[in-house]
Amino acid sequence: MNDLSFAAGRRKPDTLYHQLAEDLAQAILAGRLKCGEKLPSVRKMSAQRQLSLSTVMEAYRELEDRGLIEARPQSGFYVRAATAFATPALTQPPQTPSSVVTQAEYWPYQSGQIADIKVNFGLAILHPDHFPLQSLQRLLSQISRHEPELLADYGTPPGDPELRRHIARRALAWGGQFEAEDVIVTHGCLEAINLCLRAVTRPGDVVAIESPAYFGVLQMLESYQLKALEIPTHPQTGISVEALELATRNGQVKAALLLPNFSNPLGCLMPDENKRRLVELLNERNIPLIEDDLYGEFFHHGERPRPAKAFDKTGNVMLCSSFTKTLAPGFRVGWVVAGRWRRELEKLKFINTYSTSTLLQKTIARFLENGGYDHHLRKLRRAVADQLACGAAAIQRYFPAETRLNIPVGGFVLWVELPAGINTVELLQRSIGEGIVFAPGELFSPSRSYRNCLRICCIETWTTRHERAIQRLGQLAQALLDEQTELTIPAA
Numbered sequence: 001m002n003d004l005s006f007a008a009g010r011r012k013p014d015t016l017y018h019q020l021a022e023d024l025a026q027a028i029l030a031g032r033l034k035c036g037e038k039l040p041s042v043r044k045m046s047a048q049r050q051l052s053l054s055t056v057m058e059a060y061r062e063l064e065d066r067g068l069i070e071a072r073p074q075s076g077f078y079v080r081a082a083t084a085f086a087t088p089a090l091t092q093p094p095q096t097p098s099s100v101v102t103q104a105e106y107w108p109y110q111s112g113q114i115a116d117i118k119v120n121f122g123l124a125i126l127h128p129d130h131f132p133l134q135s136l137q138r139l140l141s142q143i144s145r146h147e148p149e150l151l152a153d154y155g156t157p158p159g160d161p162e163l164r165r166h167i168a169r170r171a172l173a174w175g176g177q178f179e180a181e182d183v184i185v186t187h188g189c190l191e192a193i194n195l196c197l198r199a200v201t202r203p204g205d206v207v208a209i210e211s212p213a214y215f216g217v218l219q220m221l222e223s224y225q226l227k228a229l230e231i232p233t234h235p236q237t238g239i240s241v242e243a244l245e246l247a248t249r250n251g252q253v254k255a256a257l258l259l260p261n262f263s264n265p266l267g268c269l270m271p272d273e274n275k276r277r278l279v280e281l282l283n284e285r286n287i288p289l290i291e292d293d294l295y296g297e298f299f300h301h302g303e304r305p306r307p308a309k310a311f312d313k314t315g316n317v318m319l320c321s322s323f324t325k326t327l328a329p330g331f332r333v334g335w336v337v338a339g340r341w342r343r344e345l346e347k348l349k350f351i352n353t354y355s356t357s358t359l360l361q362k363t364i365a366r367f368l369e370n371g372g373y374d375h376h377l378r379k380l381r382r383a384v385a386d387q388l389a390c391g392a393a394a395i396q397r398y399f400p401a402e403t404r405l406n407i408p409v410g411g412f413v414l415w416v417e418l419p420a421g422i423n424t425v426e427l428l429q430r431s432i433g434e435g436i437v438f439a440p441g442e443l444f445s446p447s448r449s450y451r452n453c454l455r456i457c458c459i460e461t462w463t464t465r466h467e468r469a470i471q472r473l474g475q476l477a478q479a480l481l482d483e484q485t486e487l488t489i490p491a492a
C-alpha cells in the first residue's frame with residue numbers, strides 16, 4: 001500500500017544523530033509516537049539519551065527533512081502526517097445549472113440507520129470534550145439566577161446588544177469594518193444562510209456553489225426550488241474565479257454561496273488575492289455573495305484567514321457564521337452581517353423566528369467578556385490540527401494505493417478520493433454494519449458526482465479505535481476494488 005520505507009528503512013553511517021533519528025522514525029511509523037504528539041524537548045532528549053544538544057538538534061532536523069516531524073514556533077517538535085498520497089485535482093462539474101434533489105437515504109443520520117455507531121467520521125460536530133462546558137454551565141445558571149426575567153422575555157429581534165458588540169469587535173482583528181447594529185443574531189449559521197437566500201433569490205433562480213458543496217446548502221437550495229451551478233473548485237485554493245467569471249457572463253446566476261475559508265467538505269482556503277477578485281467580480285455583476293465563514297477560526301498555523309467580507313467595499317457580501325463549531329454546538333447561536341440587505345434580513349429574521357434565545361446569547365456574551373475565548377480557541381485549534389494530522393496519516397497508511405487525499409491547512413474534515421470505480425455509498429453500507437460512519441461523496445453534489453469520494457470528519461482525540469476504523473475502511477475499500485477488478489477481467 002503506502003510506501004513509507006523511505007523514512008524507516010534507510011540506514012546512514014552510524015553517527016549518533018542518525019541512530020537517534022532512526023529510533024524515532026521507527027517509533028513514529030510503528031505508531032508508538034503518534035501524529036500530533038510532541039517530542040521531548042531538545043534539552044530533555046539530550047539528558048535522556050546522554051547526547052549533546054547539537055546531536056539531538058541534528059537528529060530532529062533530519063526527521064524534519066524526512067517529513068516525519070515539524071517544528072512549531074515557540075512550541076517544539078511534533079510528529080507530522082505522512083504526505084505520500086497525491087492531492088485531488090481541480091474538480092470538473094457539469095457546466096449547466098441543475099435542479100437539486102438531495103439523497104437523504106444515503107445519509108444515515110437522516111434515514112434513521114444509526115443504531116450502533118462505534119466510530120463517527122460522519123458528522124462535522126466536534127466531540128463535547130472540546131468545549132468549555134463547565135464554564136458555560138456556570139454562566140448559564142448565574143445569569144438565569146440573577147436575571148430570571150430573561151426566561152420570560154422574547155428579546156429583541158436583531159439580537160442581544162452585548163453579543164452583537166463582541167461580534168463586531170472581534171471582526172476588527174481581520175479588518176471587519178462593521179458596527180454592532182449591522183449584526184443580526186440567528187439560530188446558527190443555518191438560519192443565517194436561509195435568510196440570505198430568501199432575501200436575494202426567487203424560486204427557479206440559479207445559485208453558484210462550490211463543487212463539492214456542503215449538503216446542508218444543497219438541501220436549502222432544494223427546499224427553495226433554486227438551481228445549483230457547481231463551479232470547479234481546487235482542493236487547496238477553492239473555487240476557480242476564472243470559471244466563475246465565465247459562468248456569470250450571461251446573467252443567469254443570481255447569487256453565489258461560498259465558503260472561502262476551509263470549505264466543507266474540501267477544506268480549501270482561497271488566497272486573499274482570489275477573494276479580492278471574487279468580491280470585485282460579483283460586485284461588478286451585481287451578484288450578492290453569501291459567505292459562510294463557519295470554519296474561519298480553525299486555521300492550524302499562522303493567522304486567522306480573512307473572510308471575503310474583508311474585501312467588500314459596497315455591502316455586497318453577506319457574512320454568515322456561528323458559535324456552533326467553536327464554542328457551544330447546543331446553543332445554536334449564529335449571526336449574519338448582511339451589508340446592503342440588512343433591513344431585509346432584519347425583517348426576515350422577525351418573520352422567521354422573531355429572536356434567538358436571549359439567555360443563550362447573554363451566556364456567550366459573558367463568556368467572551370470574561371476573556372477566555374481566545375485561549376479556548378488556541379487550544380481547540382491545536383487539538384483539531386492534531387486530530388486531522390492523525391486521520392490523514394492513518395488514511396495514507398491504510399487506504400488503497402492511488403487514493404488521493406487533501407490535507408487542508410484548517411478545519412477538521414478530510415476529502416478522500418478513492419480509485420475510480422469504488423462506490424462510497426456501497427462502502428458505507430458495508431462499514432455501517434461494523435459501526436463505522438462517514439459521508440459518501442455523492443451527498444455533496446447535485447449532479448451526483450464524487451461517487452468514489454468520501455468525507456472523513458476528525459472530531460475527537462485520535463486513538464487506536466480510530467486508527468483501527470480507518471484500517472478497516474481501507475480494507476473494505478480494497479475489497480470493493482478487488483471485486484471490481486475481478487468483474488472486469490474476462491474469464492479465460
Ligand SMILES: Cc1ncc(COP(=O)(O)O)c(C=O)c1O
Pocket residue numbers: 124187188189190191214216259263264292294321322323324325333334
Ligand atoms: C459549511 C457549513 N455551513 C453551515 C453549517 C450549519 O452551521 P450551524 O450549526 O451554525 O447552523 C454547517 C454545519 O455543519 C456547515 O458545515
